[in-house]
Amino acid sequence: xxxxxxxxxxxxxxxxxxxxxxxxxxxxxxxxxxxxxxxxxxxxxxxxxxxxxxxxxxxxxxxxxxxxxxxxxxxxxxxxxxxxxxxxxxxxxxxxxxxxxxxxxxxxxxxxxxxxxxxxxxxxxxxxxxxxxxxxxxxxxxxxxxxxxxxxxxxxxxxxxxxxxxxxxxxxxxxxxxxxxxxxxxxxxxxxxxxxxxxxxxxxxxxxxxxxxxxxxxxxxxxxxxxxxxxxxxxxxxxxxxxxxxxxxxxxxxxxxxxxxxxxxxxxxxxxxxxxxxxxxxxxxxxxxxxxxxxxxxxxxxxxxxxxxxxxxxxxxxxxxxxxxxxxxxxxxxxxxxxxxxxxxxxxxxxxxxxxxxxxxxxxxx
Ligand SMILES: Cc1ncc(COP(=O)(O)O)c(C=O)c1O
Numbered sequence: 001x002x003x004x005x006x007x008x009x010x011x012x013x014x015x016x017x018x019x020x021x022x023x024x025x026x027x028x029x030x031x032x033x034x035x036x037x038x039x040x041x042x043x044x045x046x047x048x049x050x051x052x053x054x055x056x057x058x059x060x061x062x063x064x065x066x067x068x069x070x071x072x073x074x075x076x077x078x079x080x081x082x083x084x085x086x087x088x089x090x091x092x093x094x095x096x097x098x099x100x101x102x103x104x105x106x107x108x109x110x111x112x113x114x115x116x117x118x119x120x121x122x123x124x125x126x127x128x129x130x131x132x133x134x135x136x137x138x139x140x141x142x143x144x145x146x147x148x149x150x151x152x153x154x155x156x157x158x159x160x161x162x163x164x165x166x167x168x169x170x171x172x173x174x175x176x177x178x179x180x181x182x183x184x185x186x187x188x189x190x191x192x193x194x195x196x197x198x199x200x201x202x203x204x205x206x207x208x209x210x211x212x213x214x215x216x217x218x219x220x221x222x223x224x225x226x227x228x229x230x231x232x233x234x235x236x237x238x239x240x241x242x243x244x245x246x247x248x249x250x251x252x253x254x255x256x257x258x259x260x261x262x263x264x265x266x267x268x269x270x271x272x273x274x275x276x277x278x279x280x281x282x283x284x285x286x287x288x289x290x291x292x293x294x295x296x297x298x299x300x301x302x303x304x305x306x307x308x309x310x311x312x313x314x315x316x317x318x319x320x321x322x323x324x325x326x327x328x329x330x331x332x333x334x335x336x337x338x339x340x341x342x343x344x345x346x347x348x349x350x351x352x353x354x355x356x357x358x359x360x361x362x363x364x365x366x
Contacts, residue, residue: 003305003345003354006185010349011249015241022237034213037236044243045180045196049173053205054198056231057212060159060181063195064092066229067177068127070207071153073098077126081157082112083314084334085131089157090315093129100324101125102316104331109275110134110286110341113333114142121146127153132161132171134272134310134343135187135253135283140166140174147175155179159195162188163250165279172198177208182231182239187253187283188246190235252348253282259352260285260344263359268366284310285346289366292340298365305358308343 038056046054057063075097081089083102090100103120106113110133128147130138147154154175161171172178182194199205210217215226261271270288274280289295299307314334316326344358
């Protein structure tokens, strides 16, 4: 059987008794929505990030959406982000009626190129959404400096970077709000949809608490039109168990990345590198190769390993964003990355033998 991109079963089996007990506990006490596990998880995740508040929500997409609503981003505003990310980042901007403005990426980290950021700021710019793609932190020093100078809000998209660090501080703790996804395949994933926002600002936290629950702080009294975006107790209970292991899981991903780098160090393959001063949590292990489509085809035919393209089309060239009127060639680094990236299997439980098998298959396909 081909080596999968992720193996959620092997991880479940290693913590099966604890998970089953926790889920059964929720079934037996029948407190399914906004109960003690959700509250405890919020406190645990806030403490882990050394921030004051966390609010659990229904997905990473909702986390971004509620964060933009809470920071007051509205119709006609511009929000700067990366074109090389999952569409949810930009969708959240569109949900509040704002316009996404894409800044090209660095070819080595695939993250927004901070040296190109200032040129994209206009009078309408109200916020920046840095995306810590694949688990590698964005250059937050430069970004926060520019945000401060131009009075911009910063909402971090940490969907892929739970536990990653920049200069010793966790991603999500830099901006006004940090947004997380607990989609099953994420570094910290539940068994359904889930997400969270973190912040040091009590007012923003209060507002997001209300927004996630129909604009209500007191039951059946509604201050504004809100949403149904609550994390359910079964998912919260599962996440609390997995959360105890997150540093160990991330360390294993990092060690697996070092093994990949060792076995893939041949001309023609650019392997991902942790930039100095950062801790990369390798949500994805993504290489670059010039003849990517041919390599992927051979890998698929060889049936030794799975591989995936995250992402084949940058957001400025997606049909959904054709009204922005951006043409091919406008963001060359993102466009070239979309042609050359190839993500290989990455999860904590991968063995050195499997990594070697994948690496051998890639070198053969090359
Ligand atoms: C970078 C990024 N942002 C946002 C999201 C949205 O998260 P979710 O799927 O939990 O809504 C994802 C994950 O799918 C993502 O990878």
